Amino acid sequence: MRVPRPNRAQLGAGALVLAALSVGRVVTEWLPEDPSPVRAFERTTTLDREVHLRYGNLRVTEVDGGKQLATSTSAMLSPGLWVTAHVDFTPTVDKVGPAYAELRDGEGRVLTRGSRNVLECKVINPGISGHCLVAFEVDPTALAGSHLALTVNVNDQRGDDMAVVDLGITPAQVATWKARTTPVELLMPKDAT
């Protein structure tokens, strides 16, 4: 069998396919490299200042730290430091509460919650104030300047509001927490509903 010679139309079609692939490659290279081009809508705030989100209002009321953490179920010792936060949250739409938390340290590294860090919420019906406890283990050298990010969807944070809270941690605070010998107690307030 002889291989037939391609005619002009076939050659033209081949050239168009190659050109389309080249254009696709150029477009791909121009797209952002971040794993999630569709990101959350970040609503920034600071310690003790309420932020209004699509699904509720959130305020970080208290930040603390130390090498040891005591919760209602466990006592944990960190090779770095534990940083804890108390969060007031009032749902406005549905009975939802923060289910996803990440800590962005002072060097911009993202600490995911995993199963050792703490995010525990008591959330009631819309309009009724609830409370959350948060704790992350952090490298002390990068703790100053950390931000806490919270949102309601644990599996997918894209395309919805996310609170990003500047915890206001200073190097002096970090030094105090490193010298601390007592555990940081992280317990639900007695009046939390």
Added chain:
Amino acid sequence: MAPVGMDGGTDSLRATGRWGRARQWLATLTVRQWLLAAFLLVLVGSSPFGGLRAQRAEATPTLSVGVEQTVAPVRLTVTKVRFGSDLGVPQAAKIDGRYVVVFAKVTGTDEKRSVPMYDALRDLLRIEQVPGVTKPFSTDPEPSSDDLRPDTILVADDAERMGDLAPGLTYTLAFVWRQAPGQPVPTSVRVAAYSHTFRQASIDDTYDWRDATRAAVGTFPATAYEKPAAS
């Protein structure tokens, strides 16, 4: 076409004649014969470099006590291997069988984010050729321990379960497997460390540490677990 080798024919005519006959012969070849010829050409051309045989795998780096190895996305130092039926903590209390525990210091090498437990860390270590090891949450002995995840991973400092590995921190971890009752005591344990690659999934846009690759291996003496003295 002038016949080749005719008396009085020029060299060029002779060459044209040979080329012409070669072209005629080549035109009679089928596609299958062309592909076969190309394959033979590749085979002959590659033979000085070892042919098409599979390349021999590079020697796997050795794990040994107290020696740090980088196994992406962590730096890892195996410190000891212990066995016992009671590790003295609620997460590894007394059992009928036996725990086999690999202790290692682990530091994340990812400069941007935590190393997640539920892909890279859980699949970091395996114990090989240890008889009667069970799968997590199972009590039945498996025929081979080589591919079995640890039953649990504990932080040695507080005996709590490990989570995601925060950047910049070094943990001493206890990778805990279980042996079913009646299995022989392992006097030495071969430990394999697996590296991972951070890449996007083939079918969606999620990124994770994937493609576990056996990157380092070493055999360690296993001794009975000694409970820390009460302070």
